[in-house]
Amino acid sequence: MVRLEHIGKRWDDGAELLHDISLALAPGDFCFLTGASGAGKTTLLKMIFREEVPSEGQILVNGRNVSSIPARKIPYLRRTIGVVFQDFRLIPRKTVFENVTYLPRILGLDQRGQRKAAFHALRRVGLAHRLSAFPPQLSGGEQQRVAIARALINEPEILIADEPTGNLDPDLSREILRLFLEVNLRGTTVILATHDRDTIERAGGRVVTLDHGRLHSDLELVGSEPPRLEPPREEAEGGDGEAGDAEAPA
Amino acid sequence: MSLLQALRYFFREALVNLFRGWKVSLLAVLTITVSLCLGGTFLLASRNLSQAVERWRAETRVVIYLRPDTSGDDLQRLAREAAEPPWVAAVTPVSPADARRRFQQSFPSLGGLVEGLGEEPLPASLEIRLRGGARPAAFEAWLAGWRKRPGVSLVDDDREWLRQLETLIAVLRGVGFALGAVLLGAAIFTIASVIRLTAYLHQEEISILRLVGATEFFIRGPFYAEGLLQGLLGSGVALVGLYAAFRAVHARVASSLFASMLASDFLSLRQLAFLVLLGSLAGLLGAIASLRRESL
Numbered sequence: 001m002v003r004l005e006h007i008g009k010r011w012d013d014g015a016e017l018l019h020d021i022s023l024a025l026a027p028g029d030f031c032f033l034t035g036a037s038g039a040g041k042t043t044l045l046k047m048i049f050r051e052e053v054p055s056e057g058q059i060l061v062n063g064r065n066v067s068s069i070p071a072r073k074i075p076y077l078r079r080t081i082g083v084v085f086q087d088f089r090l091i092p093r094k095t096v097f098e099n100v101t102y103l104p105r106i107l108g109l110d111q112r113g114q115r116k117a118a119f120h121a122l123r124r125v126g127l128a129h130r131l132s133a134f135p136p137q138l139s140g141g142e143q144q145r146v147a148i149a150r151a152l153i154n155e156p157e158i159l160i161a162d163e164p165t166g167n168l169d170p171d172l173s174r175e176i177l178r179l180f181l182e183v184n185l186r187g188t189t190v191i192l193a194t195h196d197r198d199t200i201e202r203a204g205g206r207v208v209t210l211d212h213g214r215l216h217s218d219l220e221l222v223g224s225e226p227p228r229l230e231p232p233r234e235e236a237e238g239g240d241g242e243a244g245d246a247e248a249p250a
Numbered sequence: 251m252s253l254l255q256a257l258r259y260f261f262r263e264a265l266v267n268l269f270r271g272w273k274v275s276l277l278a279v280l281t282i283t284v285s286l287c288l289g290g291t292f293l294l295a296s297r298n299l300s301q302a303v304e305r306w307r308a309e310t311r312v313v314i315y316l317r318p319d320t321s322g323d324d325l326q327r328l329a330r331e332a333a334e335p336p337w338v339a340a341v342t343p344v345s346p347a348d349a350r351r352r353f354q355q356s357f358p359s360l361g362g363l364v365e366g367l368g369e370e371p372l373p374a375s376l377e378i379r380l381r382g383g384a385r386p387a388a389f390e391a392w393l394a395g396w397r398k399r400p401g402v403s404l405v406d407d408d409r410e411w412l413r414q415l416e417t418l419i420a421v422l423r424g425v426g427f428a429l430g431a432v433l434l435g436a437a438i439f440t441i442a443s444v445i446r447l448t449a450y451l452h453q454e455e456i457s458i459l460r461l462v463g464a465t466e467f468f469i470r471g472p473f474y475a476e477g478l479l480q481g482l483l484g485s486g487v488a489l490v491g492l493y494a495a496f497r498a499v500h501a502r503v504a505s506s507l508f509a510s511m512l513a514s515d516f517l518s519l520r521q522l523a524f525l526v527l528l529g530s531l532a533g534l535l536g537a538i539a540s541l542r543r544e545s546l
Contacts, residue, residue, distance in 0.1 A: 108252060108255045
């Protein structure tokens with residue numbers, strides 16, 4: 001699914017940011033990417049969705065070298081990858097519905113199709129009742145869940161999250177982590193970058209550690225307090241357990 | 251996404267952007283309006299002047315002024331002679347007495363000037379109305395012949411001042427287009443700045459669009475549509491303003507030669523379409539220029 005082969009990255013001034021990173025992720029894998037600030041986590045993630053290009057090596061996503069695809073094909077790669085950031089990146093003047101339906105609009109879905117897609121994505125993160133709210137009306141945890149819904153709306157094969165809990169308190173961080181694990185349980189490959197060792201040690205799983213741009217370790221960790229996950233529900237079952245003004249898709 | 255869906259999305263987003271940033275958009279629209287108003291005014295003036303020249307050309311006259319000692323019989327004889335060539339439509343012999351009466355009718359307040367002088371102060375003349383169409387080379391020779399005749403004091407050819415008027419129209423048109431082009435350049439620059447500002451304000455949204463897989467066409471489309479709409483709006487306002495000014499001047503056509511020369515007819519449909527197209531193109535060009543080097 002995702003294969004990094006001897007990846008290196010140098011800035012124009014010659015400074016080396018990443019050195020000889022090799023890594024392979026199979027479909028349905030969940031992987032923590034950790035390391036101190038400046039270790040190169042964000043740059044590595046950006047290379048997967050082609051916001052950065054490696055100076056050396058190649059990155060294969062579904063067997064395709066993403067660093068050599070032509071610029072006009074990049075959007076099509078990105079439609080298969082969901083990305084979540086620490087700062088949510090929601091547009092405050094747009095409603096939750098508008099914020100999550102960027103991709104359906106790009107794909108040309110009509111209003112009904114957009115509402116349906118938004119409803120399903122938001123239901124997965126427990127926010128189907130906040131379609132018409134604006135981001136400033138939501139808590140930090142809710143805003144991050146909207147950002148996750150936006151990333152999930154097209155059922156991506158890969159979900160990349162860069163410090164998604166960095167701005168959240170420990171309780172909300174656990175809640176968001178559980179969401180990512182649930183998404184992973186449905187078959188999506190998840191790569192989650194964090195420097196929060198506590199979260200990783202509690203959850204456990206595959207942990208790739210970078211240190212000063214080099215691969216320090218790649219190991220399986222047994223979590224001290226792994227979150228209890230519910231098996232994925234079928235969409236047809238309906239209901240997200242939230243009360244309020246949940247709207248059925250028009 | 252089909253092209254039609256994309257266009258609908260572009261124009262919807264562009265309208266929202268125009269509405270949200272109406273103050274800066276207004277600036278762009280007004281610069282287009284001013285430049286097209288100016289260009290349109292010159293176009294309107296030159297169109298009406300050209301039409302006036304055409305009308306006058308159809309009524310072109312040659313007036314041959316004769317010496318004061320020309321007798322009535324000579325006047326009639328010369329009139330018959332002048333009517334012979336095929337380019338002459340009609341000849342009106344004007345005796346000195348007729349000329350004085352006309353003067354007194356045309357300028358009643360100055361009538362006393364030509365009264366009581368003993369002899370007629372104005373010379374006899376032949377007013378020759380010419381047929382329309384091109385003048386053969388023989389026409390010029392014919393005129394030259396009249397100029398050389400001993401009984402003729404002056405040959406006044408209307409075509410002289412029509413030629414001068416045509417030169418004036420050409421200059422007017424050139425100046426109008428030059429000024430319009432300069433102002434249109436300024437409008438393109440303003441629109442480019444406004445679009446760049448709008449793009450800057452939407453930077454975050456653009457980064458999200460790019461992140462979720464929007465193509466460059468999809469990202470830039472709304473900005474191009476916004477430029478186009480600004481151009482369309484600007485040209486629309488310019489045409490309304492131009493028409494209002496035309497109506498105001500046109501109301502005086504009957505009483506003012508100046509008004510009749512400049513505002514007898516409004517612009518043709520083709521000219522109106524040209525101005526709208528020019529405004530829209532200026533808007534689109536502004537948008538393209540503003541985003542050409544932007545990585546957005």
